[in-house]
Amino acid sequence: xxxxxxxxxxxxxxxxxxxxxxxxxxxxxxxxxxxxxxxxxxxxxxxxxxxxxxxxxxxxxxxxxxxxxxxxxxxxxxxxxxxxxxxxxxxxxxxxxxxxxxxxxxxxxxxxxxxxxxxxxxxxxxxxxxxxxxxxxxxxxxxxxxxxxxxx
Numbered sequence: 433x434x435x436x437x438x439x440x441x442x443x444x445x446x447x448x449x450x451x452x453x454x455x456x457x458x459x460x461x462x463x464x465x466x467x468x469x470x471x472x473x474x475x476x477x478x479x480x481x482x483x484x485x486x487x488x489x490x491x492x493x494x495x496x497x498x499x500x501x502x503x504x505x506x507x508x509x510x511x512x513x514x515x516x517x518x519x520x521x522x523x524x525x526x527x528x529x530x531x532x533x534x535x536x537x538x539x540x541x542x543x544x545x546x547x548x549x550x551x552x553x554x555x556x557x558x559x560x561x562x563x564x565x566x567x568x569x570x571x572x573x574x575x576x577x578x579x580x581x582x583x584x
Contacts, residue, residue, distance in 0.1 A: 471504050478504075478511035487559060491494035494559050505555035514549035516540045 451457065467490045468480045482503065489495045519540045526535040556564045 463498050465490075465493060465495060466497040467495055468497050468500035470507075473501070474504065474507055475511050477514050478507040481507045481510045485558070489558065489560075492559065493579065499558070502554055502557060506551065506558060506560075509547045509550035509554065512543060514545055515550050516544035520544060 467486060470479060470486075486495065486503065487508075506572060520538060523538060523540065525538055525541075527538045528535060552561075555561050559565050
């Protein structure tokens with residue numbers, strides 16, 4: 433389940449408006465920025481996804497070396513999602529059971545659903561969704577890039 437309530441104000445907006453409620457401001461956990469190398473074991477689709485998202489995440493200043501495992505998991509799940517989607521597009525949505533007990537849901541649906549769930553969850557963590565970016569606070573070292581076209 434995601435964060436509840438209204439989207440919190442970025443630190444710079446909170447500083448300009450003041451803190452009328454007197455609640456303590458949250459301390460942000462940060463890691464040294466850096467671009468991790470893609471693992472060698474990623475397949476072709478996962479490597480392509482790594483190459484698509486990592487440069488934009490680096491430009492936004494949200495990547496750190498410790499993000500390698502989360503990025504690798506996201507890219508591997510994306511690859512499985514694409515494979516399951518292609519299988520479902522080329523095959524029937526309903527498959528015949530081996531025992532001959534009538535039709536059943538194509539087993540690729542479960543793979544598709546699990547991969548889609550993993551992709552969606554990690555996309556939020558990696559700032560790949562609009563709502564995640566709205567809830568985030570831009571890192572201190574701002575190069576003036578607002579992150580347009582991150583998902584193009």
